[in-house]
Amino acid sequence: MAITFGQLKTWKAAPLGDAGDGLKADLRLLESSRDELEANGVAKSWTGAAADAARGHRDSLVKDLSSHITGKQEMQKALYTAEAEVEVIERLVQGILDRAKTNEFTVGDDGSVTSTATPPQFKSRFEAEEWGNSRQNIAQELADEIEKALAKAVGVDAILARGLPTGIDEQGDEYGNIDPAIAEKWETLTVEERKAVLEEMVKKIAAESGVDMPTIDWNDLGNDTWDDGSITYGYWNDEEPTMALNPNVLDDPGQLINTVAHEVRHGRQHEAIDDMNDWQFWWEDDPFDEHKADGITEQQAEEWEDNFDDYKSTDNGATFDEYYNQPVEKDARNAGRDYLNNLTEEEFNRILEESR
Template structure:
């Protein structure tokens, strides 16, 4: 098995030169077809000598066909290995670049060593410093692992083709011409496309994807979209293309199941009284409605990416981005709470995220910072629903944090995957509302690489200590509107309003120094209303300008009275 050091030295040029030579030899061999035909037994020649000449000519033809088939197999194998090595070379270079930028050393055996200079660190930030070091080190280790896995696969596949050719195991497929033999041999020389790592981390997935050639990546999108549509660490553009391709097959499967259930119910005197068929039919119809909502959302003006499509649970799960998460300077991921469903909520939340994207870019342009923004609506978990049975007895009850815990285990790698899929990390913000803030708070107790968080209308973050929310010190924010009873519950940890170290920002009416008046948000569900103070505060945090937030005393953390008015500086 090759080591990481071995793979570092691999170059595609010798393979390319070999392909050039094999192209020439294959052309020469196929060009001998006419000579073989001309060497046949002249018409009218009969007898023992003619039979012998004919047999010799057939033997030569068969030998030539096998030779051509073997040459074609080797040519294809070496050509595909050349492309694969080129892609792997770029992946290794990217991994080494990440290591160098962050002061890590990757040894020849693939071990990752922290080589950062020993400097004094602010004790208030030491935990986050080491947490980030650990995150980068894990990313490098996983990328190295996937590079070695891919290199081993290339080496093994090409060796297998060469070995088969050497042993005469490449057949001509019953060819009757050298061209037929060439085609048959080429079909036996292809290298396999290695699948994604089993239960891989976002960094494993990113390393695997980066190790593939563009042709291999496109083949996976075309032939195995289910491999990558929901795979955290794969770029958003690839996930979007794969998931859009899955929409039709998901719909067909659901429609077939719907028709089957309806036929069973129609044929049963008691309907669904003694079976669960009627409940399942309702669930299937809701999933079909979810597909409708997804397609309607994707058809809206502006760029959108379908980053998650999962019909395997009781209710559909999906995530849709406004903008491009692969290129945006600032990315925000919003997790909604109680009663959220794809069929009932995606359209409305997408509108809010589109408005937030616009307002954030507006603030960035207004204050000269510039930059692009992508916002994501993430309904990637089974949010609690409001029903008597659901509240009291359902495993996804809003009275339990079970759904939030399970959601957090899906949200954390989704957040991590955004960073893992890119050469340069965006400014990444997590937004959580209501029960979704509990889900987000639990996710951020893992090492997600999120830069800022804003919670609003929260019944608790799953902790009493803001230091357990793993974002840089000072980058956790909380908004609570007037008359929001949920925000005072403190059910899943203390009321975030009472957390030491939490930044408390306003939802009240505000007039900014430039004369703009922002409206108040009241109650539990108006935090993202357009042109509201709470939406404005979300936008400046998402845009990496937390010093411009407005607090409940009417001032920002940098004192908004000192802000320059646009056009005066």
């Protein structure tokens, strides 16, 4: 659900800092406990098989504690970073409201800007037009500032999502988390710019994967609805090839960026299967070698081939778990997650420029 200006007016930075301070206190206790366990968890004088087993168990606990501490440290860092960003948002919101009031405008919770000024008496049409234009300019400037504040809010959400330790956010663990700067930038793009950057992304990933650039279909999923409220973000058809993407979720960049990498991976799976089954003379290069170089084994390709021959689709009566847990989907999900997690602001900006 998109963040509204009404919600943004309630945002406060201080609780984020307080939460970070609370984690700092927890971290001191955890680090002290870990160090004590590591140093004195098993008496140095204890020897024998039981002692070795105890030390192994202690080392495992120390490792788990260290991992837990690292997760809390990342969350603490995210909270402090978000605190600074929300302080900026607070100033932006207050500035918007102050300027609106000074210039006789109101700002609705939905971000709409409405003039409340009573037009004065004008001596000429020129004066009336000049007054009207100045009002429109102020309204547009306020709208631009609102858009800027909302974009920054999306970035804050992404900062906190990325800071969550593994195991807390199942969605993020499975599908990845977008770079906050990319999320913020995305909010400033038009629908057509968003489509263009995704298409450029498909082109880039396909080229790197040795897959033909698919035709991008933005229409087929335009009316996609399911009784259970679920939604199809995209799919790959290898016959043409074609990638369908859902235009109704262009406000969810993380999921769509994951989807384009996920779907191109399906294309790579088909390519690997074709190359594995390709016949060549003994002196010719084996086309499967390029897949091996990228860590794909023939055993994987055989598994994918068997899977595609008996693909589990909910359209054909399979359960969601059967669809979700089949090898080609697991592999594609990993590809989508890794691409999203590793996509940097610099690379995104490069793709954005190339899409224009």
